Amino acid sequence: MYFPRPLAMGVALALLAGSTLAASPTSPAELQAAWLAEARQSNPALRAFSAERGRSFFSTTHGSDWSCASCHTSNPGQGGAHAVTRKLIEPLAPAANPRRFSDAAKVDKWFGRNCKDVLGRACTAEEKGDLLAYLLTVKP
Amino acid sequence: MKTLQSLSLATLLLAGGAWAGDHRYALSPTYAAECGSCHVAYPPALMDAAGWKVTLQQLERHFGSDASLEPQAQREIASLLQAQASTRSAHEGKGAAPRLTTTAWFQRKHRPEELRGYPLPKVPAGARATPMAQCQQCHRRAEQGDFGEGSLQPADGRR
Numbered sequence: 153m154y155f156p157r158p159l160a161m162g163v164a165l166a167l168l169a170g171s172t173l174a175a176s177p178t179s180p181a182e183l184q185a186a187w188l189a190e191a192r193q194s195n196p197a198l199r200a201f202s203a204e205r206g207r208s209f210f211s212t213t214h215g216s217d218w219s220c221a222s223c224h225t226s227n228p229g230q231g232g233a234h235a236v237t238r239k240l241i242e243p244l245a246p247a248a249n250p251r252r253f254s255d256a257a258k259v260d261k262w263f264g265r266n267c268k269d270v271l272g273r274a275c276t277a278e279e280k281g282d283l284l285a286y287l288l289t290v291k292p
Numbered sequence: 293m294k295t296l297q298s299l300s301l302a303t304l305l306l307a308g309g310a311w312a313g314d315h316r317y318a319l320s321p322t323y324a325a326e327c328g329s330c331h332v333a334y335p336p337a338l339m340d341a342a343g344w345k346v347t348l349q350q351l352e353r354h355f356g357s358d359a360s361l362e363p364q365a366q367r368e369i370a371s372l373l374q375a376q377a378s379t380r381s382a383h384e385g386k387g388a389a390p391r392l393t394t395t396a397w398f399q400r401k402h403r404p405e406e407l408r409g410y411p412l413p414k415v416p417a418g419a420r421a422t423p424m425a426q427c428q429q430c431h432r433r434a435e436q437g438d439f440g441e442g443s444l445q446p447a448d449g450r451r
Contacts, residue, residue: 236421237331238413239428265358
C-alpha cells in the first residue's frame with residue numbers, strides 16, 4: 153500500500169509525542185463507590201459487595217472453557233499466564249500490583265473483553281464490585 | 293550499532309521500525325501496549341499491509357478472544373501497521389485470519405532443521421494454541437522487539 157510521506161511523518165510525530173491514549177486515574181475505592189451506586193439502581197437492598205461471592209465468581213467457568221483463574225491463576229496475588237499464548241500476566245490483586253485498578257479506561261476495557269470471553273456477556277456492576285472486594289482481600 | 297542507535301526514532305519508524313538486517317524492531321508504545329498484552333507484540337514488518345488490514349477488521353473475534361480497541365487506538369494502530377508493514381511477497385498474510393507464522397518467510401526461517409535444539413513450546417492438551425506463535429519461548433527478548441541472534445537461547449540454557 154502506498155503511504156504518502158507527510159502522513160507517515162505525522163504518524164512518527166504522534167509516536168514521538170508518546171501514546172495519545174489518555175490515562176484516566178482512579179482507585180479501587182472510587183471504582184467500588186461508582187459500582188455500588190450503579191448496582192443499587194437494580195438492587196436497592198444491596199448494602200455492600202461480597203468478597204465471598206467475588207471469589208467463587210473468579211474461579212467459576214460460567215459455562216465456557218475459561219474462568220478468570222485460567223489466565224490470572226487461582227491465586228491472583230501471584231502472576232499468571234495467558235491460557236493460549238503463555239504470555240506472563242502480572243498479579244491482579246492491588247496489594248501485589250499497585251498499578252491494578254488505577255486506570256478506569258483500562259479496567260473497563262479488560263472487564264469488557266474478559267467478561268465477554270468467559271461469560272459471553274458484560275459483567276454487571278455487582279459482579280465487578282464483588283470481584284474487586286475479593287481481590288482486595290488477597291495478600292501477595 | 294552505536295551510530296544506528298543514535299539515529300532518531302522518527303527515522304527508524306519511517307524506515308519501517310527495524311534496525312536494518314539484525315532483526316531488532318522498535319515498537320511504538322501504543323502498539324506494544326495494545327497488541328502486546330495477550331502475546332508478544334508481533335513485529336509489524338513481518339507481515340504485509342493486506343494481512344494487517346484483515347487482522348484489524350475483526351478484532352472483536354480475534355483468534356477466539358475479544359481484542360477490540362477504542363476508535364482512537366484503532367486508528368493509530370491501523371496507520372502504524374500500514375506504514376511499517378512489509379512490502380515483500382514472502383511476508384504475505386494469508387486467509388481469513390492471517391498469521392505471521394504461516395508466511396512463506398517465517399516458515400523458511402523456522403524449518404525443522406533450523407529449530408534443532410529449540411523444542412516447540414508445549415501447549416496444554418485441548419488448548420487450541422499455536423506453539424510457533426509463542427515467540428518468547430525461543431527468542432528470550434521478543435517482548436522488547438529483539439529477535440536478533442543474541443536473543444535466541446537453546447533449550448539446555450533455559451531458566
